[in-house]
Amino acid sequence: MTTPQNDTVPFPAAAVASAAPRRARPAARHWVLAGVVAVAVVLPFYFHGFVVFQLTQVMIYGLAILGLNLLTGFSGQFSVGHGAFYGLGAYVTAILMQRYGIAYYWTLPAAGGVCFVVGFLFGLPALRLQGLYLALVTFAAAVALPQLLKFHGFEGWTGGVQGIVVDQPDAPAFLPIGADRWLYYFTLAVVLVMFAGAASLVKSRTGRAIMAIRDNPIAAAAMGINAPLYKTLTFGFSALYTGIAGALGALAVQFVAPDSFSLFLSISFLVGLILGGMGSLPGCLFGGLFVLYVPNIAESVSRGLAGAVYGVIMLLVVFAMPSGAAGFTRFAVAYLSRLRNR
Amino acid sequence: MQLLLQQVMAGLANGAIYAGMALAVVMIFLAIDHLNFAQGEMATFSAYVAWQLIAWGTPYWVAFVATVILSFIGGVVIERILFKPLHNASILANLVAFIALFSILNSLDGYLWDYTIKTFPTPFGTKPMFGSVLIDAHEAGMIAVTGLLLGFLYLFFRGTRLGLAMRAAAHNPESARLVGIRVGWMTALGWGIAAAIGAVAGMLIAPVVFLDPNMMFGVLLYGFAGAVLGGLTSPGGAVLGGFAVGIIENLAGTYIPYVGRDLKLTIALVVIVAVLMVRPAGLFGRSAVSRV
Numbered sequence: 001m002t003t004p005q006n007d008t009v010p011f012p013a014a015a016v017a018s019a020a021p022r023r024a025r026p027a028a029r030h031w032v033l034a035g036v037v038a039v040a041v042v043l044p045f046y047f048h049g050f051v052v053f054q055l056t057q058v059m060i061y062g063l064a065i066l067g068l069n070l071l072t073g074f075s076g077q078f079s080v081g082h083g084a085f086y087g088l089g090a091y092v093t094a095i096l097m098q099r100y101g102i103a104y105y106w107t108l109p110a111a112g113g114v115c116f117v118v119g120f121l122f123g124l125p126a127l128r129l130q131g132l133y134l135a136l137v138t139f140a141a142a143v144a145l146p147q148l149l150k151f152h153g154f155e156g157w158t159g160g161v162q163g164i165v166v167d168q169p170d171a172p173a174f175l176p177i178g179a180d181r182w183l184y185y186f187t188l189a190v191v192l193v194m195f196a197g198a199a200s201l202v203k204s205r206t207g208r209a210i211m212a213i214r215d216n217p218i219a220a221a222a223m224g225i226n227a228p229l230y231k232t233l234t235f236g237f238s239a240l241y242t243g244i245a246g247a248l249g250a251l252a253v254q255f256v257a258p259d260s261f262s263l264f265l266s267i268s269f270l271v272g273l274i275l276g277g278m279g280s281l282p283g284c285l286f287g288g289l290f291v292l293y294v295p296n297i298a299e300s301v302s303r304g305l306a307g308a309v310y311g312v313i314m315l316l317v318v319f320a321m322p323s324g325a326a327g328f329t330r331f332a333v334a335y336l337s338r339l340r341n342r
Numbered sequence: 343m344q345l346l347l348q349q350v351m352a353g354l355a356n357g358a359i360y361a362g363m364a365l366a367v368v369m370i371f372l373a374i375d376h377l378n379f380a381q382g383e384m385a386t387f388s389a390y391v392a393w394q395l396i397a398w399g400t401p402y403w404v405a406f407v408a409t410v411i412l413s414f415i416g417g418v419v420i421e422r423i424l425f426k427p428l429h430n431a432s433i434l435a436n437l438v439a440f441i442a443l444f445s446i447l448n449s450l451d452g453y454l455w456d457y458t459i460k461t462f463p464t465p466f467g468t469k470p471m472f473g474s475v476l477i478d479a480h481e482a483g484m485i486a487v488t489g490l491l492l493g494f495l496y497l498f499f500r501g502t503r504l505g506l507a508m509r510a511a512a513h514n515p516e517s518a519r520l521v522g523i524r525v526g527w528m529t530a531l532g533w534g535i536a537a538a539i540g541a542v543a544g545m546l547i548a549p550v551v552f553l554d555p556n557m558m559f560g561v562l563l564y565g566f567a568g569a570v571l572g573g574l575t576s577p578g579g580a581v582l583g584g585f586a587v588g589i590i591e592n593l594a595g596t597y598i599p600y601v602g603r604d605l606k607l608t609i610a611l612v613v614i615v616a617v618l619m620v621r622p623a624g625l626f627g628r629s630a631v632s633r634v
Contacts, residue, residue: 129622
């Protein structure tokens with residue numbers, strides 16, 4: 001740690017270890033995963049409209065945080081501007097559905113595609129910048145997006161300050177469930193596919209190349225890894241994930257407006273990522289839970305001091321689990337298994 | 343030509359605000375190697391303390407000095423309580439702590455002093471200066487104070503043993519510890535100085551933008567942009583960067599037709615990103631050199 005810019009690897013060893021999936025007991029992991037999915041499938045039948053909506057939002061935020069995690073956790077590039085990709089995805093869906101009458105499920109690939117291209121282009125200047133300087137570029141995106149959306153030249157598309165109201169998609173006729181639950185299951189399916197994609201990406205040759213660049217760029221380059229290509233591609237995929245989350249978010253909230261996608265959203269994603277655990281896939285869902293529920297909890301503790309309570313909870317979590325929920329779980333599992341082997 | 347000059351003047355006046363903030367950002371960056379997201383909220387809190395002192399009948403300059411001293415102590419206390427325990431945690435854990443501090447201070451401002459906008463007195467008056475309506479005495483005073491502060495810091499860091507020890511502690515903590523410098527306290531001192539500079543910036547900015555809990559947020563964005571433009575390792579660069587951001591923003595708003603007015607912040611950011619493409623460590627920053 002001589003000069004700050006030297007830190008190409010600003011992550012503790014724990015985060016690096018998490019990147020390589022634990023292969024100790026795959027069976028146990030699969031059972032846990034199957035259990036979680038089963039719970040997720042039955043959950044909406046025990047709750048009513050608003051809670052189902054909140055749970056949908058948790059998954060959507062989790063997906064957005066997963067996108068950020070691909071970039072920051074696995075590729076080691078900072079972004080404080082992922083709210084911009086989320087907003088871009090949301091607007092693509094809203095514009096395609098409401099201005100061009102395209103079915104909602106077709107807008108997801110479109111949102112992902114647009115965000116991939118924009119993210120890839122963003123990755124190009126990012127190649128020259130590191131750490132905080134890169135953070136400023138992404139930060140610029142987060143600040144600029146609401147302004148661009150309000151800009152009167154684009155008002156025909158974006159609806160300006162007023163935004164766009166999005167129709168809620170109905171369940172297919174053969175399913176006896178309401179629109180809220182249908183959207184929950186639709187989101188669950190998309191999120192499962194996306195998480196499976198991310199898991200296999202991380203385990204693949206490409207994933208190892210990405211992590212190698214994060215851990216030691218010079219050694220990675222010496223081994224023949226095309227660092228610029230992988231870094232920009234990661235930027236693109238990261239934006240794609242967050243953009244699809246944004247598209248789902250537009251469907252869930254049924255409304256898009258410039259000020260929903262402010263810097264605060266980007267910062268929330270970052271907080272969710274860090275508290276969930278850098279480089280951990282399940283950690284993203286913990287982050288989603290935190291981002292959605294903790295501000296509400298803070299509000300119920302004290303209305304006047306809601307922000308202060310939110311801050312104190314954040315501090316408590318970061319003091320208790322400096323490497324996030326994922327790091328904490330790993331630590332607890334290791335501790336318990338040591339106790340048993342003794 | 344007249345228009346250009348006036349716009350540059352107005353840009354300088356805005357730039358002085360950004361420069362003060364950028365200077366505080368860089369100071370804390372040099373002391374602790376982190377960008378402090380809560381810097382603006384710390385400055386706002388200091389400005390509220392000063393407002394309260396003045397409201398209780400304290401003369402302006404007494405309140406000014408008292409606030410600077412209180413802010414210095416506050417900065418040291420925050421470092422000792424919140425950030426010393428996170429010393430070995432990752433950069434990102436620190437980042438969460440900064441965001442938490444931001445949220446706590448912002449909420450506390452509103453709770454203690456409510457959200458109504460308050461006026462803040464200026465010691466310089468508001469008469470027009472230099473034959474232009476775009477720059478008044480307060481803004482000129484602000485530019486002067488920023489310059490004074492920069493000169494003072496330069497002397498402190500170049501000319502005193504304590505300044506040298508602080509630079510050593512920030513630059514190479516291990517070696518500094520070996521020659522007997524108490525690195526932990528140097529960090530705390532860095533926090534104190536940054537909080538004090540933030541307090542000065544806050545008290546000078548408050549008369550212009552009016553005092554409310556969110557007054558610093560926009561300013562902080564520009565301050566960061568200025569600091570990064572100038573290079574995060576260079577206090578002088580940060581001040582220059584802050585002024586540059588103010589001028590670019592004003593000129594873009596005036597001279598770029600159609601998009602200029604609505605998108606001047608965006609344009610300023612695009613210019614900064616373009617500069618970073620050519621000089622990735624900012625205009626005056628040390629570029630990263632690492633031993634392999």
